[in-house]
Amino acid sequence: MIGLCDMRSFYASCEKVFRPDLRGASVVVLSNNDGVIVACDPESKAAGIKKFEPYFKQLELIEQAGIHAFSSNYELYGEISSRIMDTLAALAPNDIEIYSIDECFIDFGGVPPEQLKPLGRSFRDAIWQEQRIRMGVSIGPTKTLAKLGQYATKVLPKIEGVCVLEHEHQWQWLAERVAVSEVWGVGRRLTQKLKAMGITTAAGLAAMSEANARALQGITLVRTIQELNGEAVIDMELEPPPKQQIISSRSFGQKQTHLQSLQEAASNHAARAGEKLRAQSSVCYRLSAWAETSRFETNRYSDDLCMSFPGGTADSRTLSRAAADVMARVFRQGLRYAKVGVVLHDIRAASFSQRDLLIPENRASGQVMQLMDGLNKRFGSGSVKLARQAGATRFAMRRQLKSPNYLNSWHDLPRIRVN
Amino acid sequence: MKIIPLAPAATQSRLALPFFLSKVAAGFPSPADDYLDGGLDLNEHLIEHPSATYLARADGDSMIELGIFCGDLLVVDRALQPSDGDVVVVAVDGQLTIKILDLAHAQLLPANKRYRPIAISPDTQVETEGVVVHTIHTLKGRSA
Numbered sequence: 189m190i191g192l193c194d195m196r197s198f199y200a201s202c203e204k205v206f207r208p209d210l211r212g213a214s215v216v217v218l219s220n221n222d223g224v225i226v227a228c229d230p231e232s233k234a235a236g237i238k239k240f241e242p243y244f245k246q247l248e249l250i251e252q253a254g255i256h257a258f259s260s261n262y263e264l265y266g267e268i269s270s271r272i273m274d275t276l277a278a279l280a281p282n283d284i285e286i287y288s289i290d291e292c293f294i295d296f297g298g299v300p301p302e303q304l305k306p307l308g309r310s311f312r313d314a315i316w317q318e319q320r321i322r323m324g325v326s327i328g329p330t331k332t333l334a335k336l337g338q339y340a341t342k343v344l345p346k347i348e349g350v351c352v353l354e355h356e357h358q359w360q361w362l363a364e365r366v367a368v369s370e371v372w373g374v375g376r377r378l379t380q381k382l383k384a385m386g387i388t389t390a391a392g393l394a395a396m397s398e399a400n401a402r403a404l405q406g407i408t409l410v411r412t413i414q415e416l417n418g419e420a421v422i423d424m425e426l427e428p429p430p431k432q433q434i435i436s437s438r439s440f441g442q443k444q445t446h447l448q449s450l451q452e453a454a455s456n457h458a459a460r461a462g463e464k465l466r467a468q469s470s471v472c473y474r475l476s477a478w479a480e481t482s483r484f485e486t487n488r489y490s491d492d493l494c495m496s497f498p499g500g501t502a503d504s505r506t507l508s509r510a511a512a513d514v515m516a517r518v519f520r521q522g523l524r525y526a527k528v529g530v531v532l533h534d535i536r537a538a539s540f541s542q543r544d545l546l547i548p549e550n551r552a553s554g555q556v557m558q559l560m561d562g563l564n565k566r567f568g569s570g571s572v573k574l575a576r577q578a579g580a581t582r583f584a585m586r587r588q589l590k591s592p593n594y595l596n597s598w599h600d601l602p603r604i605r606v607n
Numbered sequence: 608m609k610i611i612p613l614a615p616a617a618t619q620s621r622l623a624l625p626f627f628l629s630k631v632a633a634g635f636p637s638p639a640d641d642y643l644d645g646g647l648d649l650n651e652h653l654i655e656h657p658s659a660t661y662l663a664r665a666d667g668d669s670m671i672e673l674g675i676f677c678g679d680l681l682v683v684d685r686a687l688q689p690s691d692g693d694v695v696v697v698a699v700d701g702q703l704t705i706k707i708l709d710l711a712h713a714q715l716l717p718a719n720k721r722y723r724p725i726a727i728s729p730d731t732q733v734e735t736e737g738v739v740v741h742t743i744h745t746l747k748g749r750s751a
Contacts, residue, residue: 206661209701271658277656290693318659318685321735595661602705604673604696606667607722 189302189327189354190424191294192334193276194341195269195313196322198290199227202265204256205320206594206602214255218243222588230401259587265289266474266496267595279311287499293334295326295424297381301354308350328353332415335372336362336390356418363391363416373412378405380476390416434472436461443482444525450479451512456575457530458511461562462504465532466557470498473534475507482526491518494533497590498581502538503553504560508576552557619631653741659686661737662735663696663703670694670705679744681705683737696736705739 195201206283214232216225225246228237235253237246243257250257269289277284282295296304296309299470315323316335328338329349332544337351342349353359369379370389381404387393393418410420436457446448454477465472478492495510511530563572592600613660614648644745654660665679689695691710696703698722699715706725710712714724727733 206703208703208736211701274658318656320685448676601680602661602663602703603666604663604681604705606665606677606705607669 189296189299189301189324189329189352190331190334190420191296191304191308191327192287192331192338193294193315194324194326194338195272195290196324197227198269199260199265200229200232201321202254202268203591204263205268207309207591210256212378214253216250216255216257218257218589225257253382257589259590260593261392261587261593262496262498263593263596264591266498268319268321269498270474270496271325271595272321274317275314276311279314281433283424293331293424301352304352304354305350308352309348312349314451322349324349324351325354326351328359330415330420331420331424332372332412333359333418335364336370336416339366339370348512359416359418360391360394362500364389366390368393371412371416373408378409391595405592408491415472432466434461434532434535435529436464436531437525437527440525445523446454447472447519448529450515450519450525452577453528454479454511454515454530455508455574457528458507459504459574459577460530461530462502462507462557463561465504465535466561469538470535471497471502471538472507472532473497473500473536475510475514475530477511477528477530478513479517479518479525480526483525485524485526487523489520489523493517500538502535503557505576506555507532508574512576612678622657653682653743654684655740656684656686660684660740663740665705667704669717669719669722671719673707674744675705675718675739675742676744677740681739682743684740685737687738687740691737691740694739697740698732698734698736703736708735 198234199217203215203217204210204213212231214235214237215229216232216237217227218224219226222243224237224240224242225237228239231241232253236249236257237255249255261343266289273284273286273292276292276294280294281299282297285293286296296307299307304327307325312323312325315321324338324341326334326341328334330338335354336359337353340347340351341349353362366389368374368382368388368390369376371393374393375381382388382393382418395412396413398413399415400408401503414421427592435505438453438457440449440453444453458475458477474494474496476492476494478490480490481488493514497506497510501507505531515528560572592602594602649702650657661683663681663714664685665681666677667677670675677692683696687693689708691708693708695706695708697706697708698704702728709716709724712724713727717724723730
């Protein structure tokens with residue numbers, strides 16, 4: 189059996205972790221530059237908030253309804269996500285597959301059927317207790333059915349967030365009630381085509397003949413249908429052990445004492461590592477960078493920090509900005525630095541990564557990087573560089589309503605009134 | 608410039624302190640100290656459940672008799688089930704504060720005579736937000 193763990197209204201919920209006063213309140217999260225609303229909790233949805241609509245158009249409603257708006261706080265969401273995944277990996281009986289920032293699959297193979305529900309419940313309780321995030325757990329014989337089960341955890345309060353689809357009549361009952369657009373792997377276009385054929389529910393799709401499915405969408409749809417009927421054909425995608433990290437580092441010719449030189453060097457490493465990442469058609473979810481003094485220095489010092497990219501990135505601009513930010517945080521005045529480096533972690537195939545709605549990792553980004561790589565290949569490495577690689581000033585996103593980096597910054601730790 | 612794909616490395620902890628076998632005040636140090644390569648990790652001592660632990664700053668004086676001073680760094684563990692007598696971070700009507708959990712008398716106790724206990728009653732909304740396992744009080748650079 190395979191389980192899917194899904195964090196409820198993840199971004200909005202993250203904003204409530206250190207703000208218990210907001211737990212009953214409505215919260216929305218804005219995109220980069222505070223443009224559109226990208227996440228909202230059920231409370232704000234009920235108040236009439238529309239996702240992916242401009243923020244300014246809904247400002248009046250937000251103020252009237254007393255909704256709390258936050259700029260996206262990637263650092264916080266990334267950190268909470270990685271803590272959740274660590275917790276689940278430690279609890280899980282077998283491997284877990286991190287599917288997106290707020291979802292993961294868990295292999296429940298070998299667990300006796302009667303233990304599935306209590307186990308799922310204990311995972312849900314642990315995530316609430318340790319992370320203060322609500323999670324739905326749905327377990328089924330296939331990944332597609334596990335995904336389908338999430339619907340039940342959202343609409344059936346009496347199952348208390350845990351759904352086990354063990355018998356055929358259970359998933360059939362559910363499939364009759366779930367719109368076909370909710371089925372894993374069914375996109376908007378396919379939904380339209382299916383609708384034209386009179387198929388509107390998951391059950392309708394499950395009953396489609398293989399020949400029809402193949403004609404309509406090829407093997408992927410055939411597999412979806414097999415999975416809807418309880419036949420597991422989509423495997424767990426476990427992180428491949430090799431090439432999990434790309435590291436780029438070099439010792440300085442001369443010891444460096446200025447932040448700017450560390451930032452230039454780290455940006456360079458990040459850009460080079462990004463090139464490597466794109467060459468293997470991957471994206472990464474985390475970057476760490478470090479700076480160190482010589483090991484022969486009496487004042488020996490080394491520090492590193494990690495940055496997360498919730499939706500994954502292969503954009504040298506994003507990577508080098510993160511590397512420069514890390515340098516700003518680890519840099520200490522008065523030290524003679526000998527070496528800096530950058531490591532890209534959590535590397536996955538670009539095609540596989542579920543794109544995060546918060547990140548403007550749009551087509552333009554891919555095109556710019558493609559162009560840059562193309563020019564550098566043709567005219568020699570380093571022909572086209574980021575300004576930052578030559579020590580440009582940092583540009584800052586507009587994130588006026590951002591909550592503190594409670595977990596990632598010494599200055600932003602939660603302050604607790606002791607009175 | 609070297610770009611080498613590496614196997615995953617543990618980079619969880621970033622703080623390594625030198626570890627000396629001989630006592631600090633014992634006169635002539637052991638000549639072996641120079642060759643020690645191990646490190647003691649303070650995080651290991653302070654944090655039992657890394658993914659469930661957060662740090663916070665104390666702001667106020669209601670817990671000074673227990674040694675929590677204004678500005679202290681608190682290590683808070685959410686994985687621990689709070690038990691009677693624990694110092695806990697608690698949300699009282701949505702506001703975070705720190706108290707001693709007195710389950711026997713259904714109340715939250717301060718550690719400062721100038722403050723009063725808070726009764727845990729059905730009309731106050733009380734939720735524990737972790738057990739305070741350590742407080743880190745910085746001495747250097749502070750005025751008494």
